[in-house]
Amino acid sequence: MLGLSSLLSQELASRNWSLRELATRSGIAVSTLSNLINKPDVMPDLRTLNALSISLNLPFRQLVEACGIPVDAHPTDEDATIQVLIAAVPEVRMFLNLLGQLSPDDRAAILSHLRWKVETSTNA
Template structure:
């Protein structure tokens, strides 16, 4: 069994008729990174932004869908319908932009990859908390 992000990626690869090898070539992401994202049952941390952006472009999937799937793969709960692509539907764009601005300002001086992964994870937690309330 694979995690939510792996399920989304493998499903899209099946739709496109691509192998994992072709996906690696098209995305330019190393085999170790891809295996680490789609192989385990749960991810230990969020993938970095550039990887998810690249996957989004190559697979023709919405970036938000991949972020949500990655959040679920990290252990965040799915919504009531069990569909990770709609977790953020109750969060307004203004709420997301406000939270993103706050976190970008706070993290501007600490812009390393780990910080960006934590920011993605925190944004997902915030979105789920707003949805739950």
């Protein structure tokens, strides 16, 4: 398995792209991309991985694994459902990316609010 640094270098070479080209396509600063390639210990956030996934047309999972984060090779039914939701409802991807930036307490508060909202909407 390639590390993220190697994967990005390989993708740039195969597409004959410069860092500036990838920066333009992904919306990621050239300095950030340079750090990801030249400093293999740098761990990008989920927004960066998502932007790379989209701009390079690579599976998000591949980028996560390239960071050294193991991903279950046999997704559960719940994992499959989540993937379908992400594909079917564009806001889910954005919601998950934003949720990943919050503290555990803030995530719990958001979840509580969503439960309340669903309960009050379905009872109306």
